[in-house]
Amino acid sequence: MTYTQDMNLKMEILFEMGRHQLNVNGYGINRGVATAELLVDVNLTIHIIPEDQSEEFLNTIFEAFKYPIEYPSLGRREDIVLIKDVRIVDVEKIEEDLENGEEVFAYIPFKFCI
Numbered sequence: 001m002t003y004t005q006d007m008n009l010k011m012e013i014l015f016e017m018g019r020h021q022l023n024v025n026g027y028g029i030n031r032g033v034a035t036a037e038l039l040v041d042v043n044l045t046i047h048i049i050p051e052d053q054s055e056e057f058l059n060t061i062f063e064a065f066k067y068p069i070e071y072p073s074l075g076r077r078e079d080i081v082l083i084k085d086v087r088i089v090d091v092e093k094i095e096e097d098l099e100n101g102e103e104v105f106a107y108i109p110f111k112f113c114i
Helices: 055-066
Strands: 003-005 011-013 022-024 027-029
Touching: 011 027
Parallel strands: none
Antiparallel strands: 003 011, 022 027
């Protein structure tokens, strides 16, 4: 495979006969069918617990979510996020399972489970 890389670290694949369907100014382009998965009707509650627990840093995170500079997205730019609520809360460790009648799942890093 032959490629070039510019100062913005964008990889440009040069045209190769038999590999690419289109030659656009010396660059190879493939034509074909692609699929994309979409997230629909997803409701998330996200708790962020930074190592730096200072009030100044917590307020910086709060302000960034409350008043984002650009539209927020989850992963890909097209997965736009609507932030309904931003709060600073206390998180406590509990021993018993909580049940609220809804299917609620959680991701907890393994190092916090032991």
